[in-house]
Amino acid sequence: MEKPLSLADIRSNYAKQILNVEAVDANPLRQFDAWMQEALQAKVEEPTAMTLSTASLQGRPSARIVLLKAIEDGGFVFYTNYESRKGQQLAENPFASLTFFWPALERQVRVEGKVVKVEPTTSDAYFNSRPRGSQLGAWSSPQSQTIESRKVLEDLELKYSQEFSQQETIPRPAHWGGYKLVPDRIEFWQGRPNRLHDRLLYHADAAGQWTIERLAP
Template identity: 70%
Template sequence: METPLSLADIRINYSLKELTVEAVSSDPFKQFGTWMQEALTAKVEEPTAFTLSTADAQGKPTARIVLLKALGPEGFVFYTNYESRKGQQLLENPYAALTFFWPSLERQVRIEGNVERVPAEASDSYFHSRPRGSQLGAWSSPQSQPIEDRSVLENLAKEYEAKFSDLDVMPRPPHWGGYLVKPQKIEFWQGRQNRLHDRLLYELQPDGTWHLQRLAP
């Protein structure tokens, strides 16, 4: 008989750093940039990876890991297939939550906001910066759709490779591009001892400024 998993006693007592209102930037984008740079410097595995949570028109949520590809004064950008499940949900309900987790730094960032497609020019620019194999993958995958087996993908990849073999610049698929998440809330979480974690929440105000407050863990 297999021994059942014992999960209740698994715990880590976080103690690396603290997070105070006095120490952070008044601009949450600058604060995020600081934390991202620290994650890069610390060589965190997949520092740009985050959980993207979306919901359909009935409020049923789904989540998956995607990669952050740009950060600007308006928000956070990622790229995907517009016809995928997340693309369909964002069409029905253009609001999302992003969760970054850097365990080695004992840090988490949670972001909530409205979502819109980035301009076609931005999607074109990023698409053409990708390796050619990744470009072919964007054409070849009917993302989120059932397929009989892997050979379907491999055959489609061969077809598109032949189709674009004479082109130096592969066109971007019309069903593929970027999304901009325009945050209304950004929360920074720093693990602390005895589960008394530090949580600082920035909330966007009607006048465009950010209100910063501490939350209980």
């Protein structure tokens, strides 16, 4: 009889690349962009997917996958419903973290910092670039709220589809828009053999100057 799969026995020995202080960019955002470009060139599945972790004022954490949409003005930009659970937590506690994991490259990036809303004009521009169906979805979903059935969503989608049927451009709902996480800590992780991974931490001081430290795995 085949032995049942044991989660404790699942492991990989990473050995594709190395990560040295001497080889990285002094600016972590430029270093992140370099790694993102490598992930795109390697056709990593969902390279912009990131785990966004937020917490309430009571310290209760919550995490979910969102998509990175831009790196601009010194921060990582994503879009969502302001009235969702993450939006409510960010209103209470504006600090959050992002985690990227690219197993094909044996790499991970962790980002921590303060989150602010992007300018309304920036949210408008991105919203206008979205497919019409996604725009209707932003209007139709009372994100994170309890609903009785999927029919609630379908009825709301039909309602807004009819409401905007004569409009070429659908306006951005006030409850939907962008956030920017402005980092003060960014850690780059490269898998290495025998669990002796490479970890480089960029840390910003009060003046916004970055220093790099090597961490034990």
